Amino acid sequence: MTGLLFQMGLPQVSTIAPSVDRLYSFLFVISLISFVGTIGALIYFIVRYRRSINHPDKTPYIEGHPMLETAVMVGFFIITMIFFYWGWVDYKKIRKSPPNALEVNVMGRQWAWEFEYTNGRKMLNEVVVPKGQNVKFIMGSSDVLHSFFIPEFRVKQDVVPGTYEYLWFNATQTGEFQVYCAEYCGTSHSGMLAKLKVVEPEQYRKWQKMWEWEKQLGLSPTSEATAAEKGTAPSPTGLSSAATAPAGTKPAETTAMASPVERGQKLFKEKGCNACHTVTGEKLVGPSLKGIFGHEIELEGGQKVLVDENYIRETIVDPNRKIVKGYQPLMPTFKGTLSDDEINSLVAYIKSLGT
Amino acid sequence: MAHAAAHAEHHKSYLEGGGVWSWLTTLDHKRIGIMYLFTTIAALFVGGVLAMMIRIELFSPGHTIMGPDTYNKVFTLHGAIMIFMFLIPVIPAALGNFFLPIMLGAKDVAFPRLNLASYYIFVGGAVLALFSLIHGGIDTGWTFYTPYSIRTAGSVILVTLAVFIMGFSSILTGLNFIVTIHKLRAPGLTVHRLPLFVWAVYATSIIQVLATPVIAITMLLLTMERVLQIGIFDPKLGGDPVLFQHFFWFYSHPAVYIMIVPGMGVISEVLTVFSRKKISGYQAIAYSSLGIAFVGFLSWGHHMFISGQSPLANLTFSFLTMLVAIPTAIKVFNWTATLYKGSIWLTTPMLYALAFIFLFTIGGLTGLFLASLSVDVHLTDTYFVVAHFHYVMVGGNMMAFLAGLHYWWPKMFGKMYSEFWGRISWALIFLGFNVTFMIQFYLGQVGMPRRYYDYLPQFTTGNIISSIGSWMIGLGFIIMTVYLTYSLLKGEKAPDNPWASKSLEWETATPPTLHNFEKTPVVTHDPYEYGVVEVGGGVKLGVKS
Numbered sequence: 001m002t003g004l005l006f007q008m009g010l011p012q013v014s015t016i017a018p019s020v021d022r023l024y025s026f027l028f029v030i031s032l033i034s035f036v037g038t039i040g041a042l043i044y045f046i047v048r049y050r051r052s053i054n055h056p057d058k059t060p061y062i063e064g065h066p067m068l069e070t071a072v073m074v075g076f077f078i079i080t081m082i083f084f085y086w087g088w089v090d091y092k093k094i095r096k097s098p099p100n101a102l103e104v105n106v107m108g109r110q111w112a113w114e115f116e117y118t119n120g121r122k123m124l125n126e127v128v129v130p131k132g133q134n135v136k137f138i139m140g141s142s143d144v145l146h147s148f149f150i151p152e153f154r155v156k157q158d159v160v161p162g163t164y165e166y167l168w169f170n171a172t173q174t175g176e177f178q179v180y181c182a183e184y185c186g187t188s189h190s191g192m193l194a195k196l197k198v199v200e201p202e203q204y205r206k207w208q209k210m211w212e213w214e215k216q217l218g219l220s221p222t223s224e225a226t227a228a229e230k231g232t233a234p235s236p237t238g239l240s241s242a243a244t245a246p247a248g249t250k251p252a253e254t255t256a257m258a259s260p261v262e263r264g265q266k267l268f269k270e271k272g273c274n275a276c277h278t279v280t281g282e283k284l285v286g287p288s289l290k291g292i293f294g295h296e297i298e299l300e301g302g303q304k305v306l307v308d309e310n311y312i313r314e315t316i317v318d319p320n321r322k323i324v325k326g327y328q329p330l331m332p333t334f335k336g337t338l339s340d341d342e343i344n345s346l347v348a349y350i351k352s353l354g355t
Numbered sequence: 356m357a358h359a360a361a362h363a364e365h366h367k368s369y370l371e372g373g374g375v376w377s378w379l380t381t382l383d384h385k386r387i388g389i390m391y392l393f394t395t396i397a398a399l400f401v402g403g404v405l406a407m408m409i410r411i412e413l414f415s416p417g418h419t420i421m422g423p424d425t426y427n428k429v430f431t432l433h434g435a436i437m438i439f440m441f442l443i444p445v446i447p448a449a450l451g452n453f454f455l456p457i458m459l460g461a462k463d464v465a466f467p468r469l470n471l472a473s474y475y476i477f478v479g480g481a482v483l484a485l486f487s488l489i490h491g492g493i494d495t496g497w498t499f500y501t502p503y504s505i506r507t508a509g510s511v512i513l514v515t516l517a518v519f520i521m522g523f524s525s526i527l528t529g530l531n532f533i534v535t536i537h538k539l540r541a542p543g544l545t546v547h548r549l550p551l552f553v554w555a556v557y558a559t560s561i562i563q564v565l566a567t568p569v570i571a572i573t574m575l576l577l578t579m580e581r582v583l584q585i586g587i588f589d590p591k592l593g594g595d596p597v598l599f600q601h602f603f604w605f606y607s608h609p610a611v612y613i614m615i616v617p618g619m620g621v622i623s624e625v626l627t628v629f630s631r632k633k634i635s636g637y638q639a640i641a642y643s644s645l646g647i648a649f650v651g652f653l654s655w656g657h658h659m660f661i662s663g664q665s666p667l668a669n670l671t672f673s674f675l676t677m678l679v680a681i682p683t684a685i686k687v688f689n690w691t692a693t694l695y696k697g698s699i700w701l702t703t704p705m706l707y708a709l710a711f712i713f714l715f716t717i718g719g720l721t722g723l724f725l726a727s728l729s730v731d732v733h734l735t736d737t738y739f740v741v742a743h744f745h746y747v748m749v750g751g752n753m754m755a756f757l758a759g760l761h762y763w764w765p766k767m768f769g770k771m772y773s774e775f776w777g778r779i780s781w782a783l784i785f786l787g788f789n790v791t792f793m794i795q796f797y798l799g800q801v802g803m804p805r806r807y808y809d810y811l812p813q814f815t816t817g818n819i820i821s822s823i824g825s826w827m828i829g830l831g832f833i834i835m836t837v838y839l840t841y842s843l844l845k846g847e848k849a850p851d852n853p854w855a856s857k858s859l860e861w862e863t864a865t866p867p868t869l870h871n872f873e874k875t876p877v878v879t880h881d882p883y884e885y886g887v888v889e890v891g892g893g894v895k896l897g898v899k900s
Contacts, residue, residue: 009801031720045694059886064636080677087727144503151802154733162590182736182804190807
């Protein structure tokens with residue numbers, strides 16, 4: 001009920017929005033009462049106790065109101081602790097991404113938002129997601145700080161170059177919603193806008209399937225390996241199908257050579273990762289990467305860490321900081337030799353090796 | 356003859372005697388305070404013009420009077436100048452310098468030469484900052500976040516060095532004041548007889564001394580990153596851009612208490628005099644200044660809730676931030692309680708003090724919204740934050756400064772100003788302020804981010820309203836400039852104690868002589884003994900309620 005009274009002036013489009021708005025309303029009501037109480041008293045006093053011409057200095061000698069003061073402060077403390085606790089409980093829900101969410105990679109840069117689905121589909125300044133499903137954005141930046149903000153969902157997260165940050169939501173309505181950059185990033189900070197489109201799950205499925213079929217049928221450029229597997233030959237002249245102009249693609253999209261997982265698989269061999277790490281479970285110089293994602297591992301020194309996107313990224317660029325127990329510090333660093341996109345692909349590939 | 360001449364010399368006001376050179380080389384804390392006053396007011400004007408430019412640009416979406424790069428430089432300089440060159444120094448260095456020694460019954464501060472040095476260091480830093488304006492300015496925001504501040508062209512190094520230099524002015528003044536308060540109190544002036552303005556300046560000085568070195572080092576590190584590529588903040592070199600935020604806010608959060616606590620000290624003084632009543636809760640107010648100073652060091656991470664820092668850090672900072680609300684509320688409670696059964700005299704300084712309570716309460720309460728983690732996720736980096744900090748810094752600190760300026764004006768300059776125009780100006784500023792900034796809470800809550808050169812059409816009406824408010828404020832300040840200048844040139848001569856204040860500084864001549872007091876005063880009570888009737892033999896009768 002209070003949620004309706006002083007709701008934020010925006011629709012509630014995510015599962016967390018009503019709860020955030022309820023705390024906002026509570027804050028608003030308490031603030032209003034405090035303000036009216038204080039300023040009401042103030043205005044009453046300055047009117048009621050207006051300086052009189054005859055007795056300008058006649059006032060009682062009051063050193064304080066300790067009982068009332070203590071009561072007000074205790075009450076105020078309790079209320080601020082309620083604000084704190086409620087804010088913390090909802091914040092944990094906002095911050096902790098649920099498992100098995102639909103993942104989309106997001107890259108912020110001066111001055112646009114790039115989206116990439118796990119099937120390799122890329123979009124610029126626009127992203128489509130299904131209603132009623134947990135969606136998780138894995139976000140990075142290729143230059144400076146930005147911040148991904150969807151007001152109608154009540155979510156926001158800074159994107160930091162050099163790390164992955166996460167943002168999740170579950171949309172409760174279909175429609176088109178505004179995305180802003182909320183961390184100052186230069187000339188076109190206010191122009192770094194994107195659209196988040198929420199569609200019915202069936203519509204989303206069809207939308208992705210259409211694109212995937214087009215890709216497989218060679219209507220969009222695809223990797224040689226995939227074409228060979230499916231038995232569809234590239235163009236008869238043997239020219240790389242990358243030269244084929246993609247048919248039926250929407251202006252907001254660009255097409256990928258392959259999905260991030262496929263690109264990662266290729267890089268894993270090309271960059272020599274497979275010299276020290278297997279994907280079959282067999283231990284070599286380095287630990288096997290099969291099934292490690294999402295698990296906790298033990299490091300030299302006894303500390304435990306979670307193998308998430310950030311751990312994999314960190315190990316690639318700074319390998320000897322968190323060495324797995326039982327292994328030697330032998331991994332070379334790939335800082336400077338792998339682009340952000342290549343690292344993203346390797347992360348996607350390692351994730352696909354099972355959890 | 357010589358004796359009479361020396362005696363006459365002794366009774367001259369501090370304003371008379373000597374030309375420009377004697378002012379520039381003065382060791383008199385009052386002259387130094389006046390020089391600080393004019394320098395900070397000049398900075399206020401520059402910052403104010405920049406503010407007007409921002410609001411004109413934002414009057415309509417798209418290009419109005421400038422392009423995006425210029426706009427970004429304008430809002431950066433508006434913030435940097437207002438914070439470093441006005442809000443931080445103005446009350447301690449201008450009003451504090453002038454009145455702290457007098458309130459202690461002393462002739463000057465503990466280290467007069469250091470005091471003058473502080474002033475010149477401040478001016479040096481300010482000149483460097485203004486020089487950067489000519490050099491093209493900077494567009495990083497006053498917060499200089501990395502990696503943008505590492506990469507952007509522009510005179511970042513000049514401005515960071517200016518901040519570095521001005522920081523020393525702050526540190527040395529703080530040091531000077533702490534020693535002065537400890538060592539130069541007149542006989543009988545025990546700590547519980549100190550004016551609350553002194554308590555406030557004391558707490559502020561501690562923050563200044565402890566926190567300012569951190570921003571100094573941070574600015575140096577940023578300069579080194581730009582010039583030497585040491586790789587501390589730049590992720591391309593293995594650095595951590597969020598580390599910069601920790602370093603920056605470790606100072607800059609206590610800095611907001613450097614700004615507001617002296618202002619709160621002024622309010623305690625003004626409210627008492629114009630209620631003709633003893634301040635309620637003297638000890639609570641005194642110790643709450645120290646409490647705010649202490650807790651203020653623990654909460655910097657609330658500026659970084661969505662920076663990617665850990666949930667545990669967020670939990671801790673949210674909790675600690677809530678704690679500062681208590682000592683703050685203690686002050687607001689006691690200020691309001693002081694008015695109860697008082698004899699309220701609505702002069703210009705009193706109107707500013709009451710406006711402070713009104714506006715600062717709003718600013719403080721909206722801080723609670725931002726301290727609550729889940730709500731902050733939505734509100735941070737939007738106009739809600741812009742509204743919040745303008746309510747506390749302008750609605751709070753600026754109102755307090757204007758209250759102090761108008762309260763102490765007769766004592767400093769020996770002249771009165773027009774009460775009529777004072778009230779007109781007050782009305783324009785108070786109403787104009789609310790018109791400008793109240794709507795910004797709404798703009799932020801419906802999603803308009805901050806530092807936006809351009810905005811989507813749905814935000815237009817709110818921005819128009821806000822800009823109109825800024826013109827009201829501007830007009831109020833223009834009127835104030837006129838009547839205060841008139842007061843200096845042709846104002847009515849002020850009586851020794853026009854407000855019948857019982858505070859020690861009003862027992863000096865108006866304006867004070869060089870040495871403040873003819874003889875060192877002996878203090879027997881605190882400055883708030885209103886509502887007390889002396890019946891002889893030192894016995895006091897009060898009408899206890």
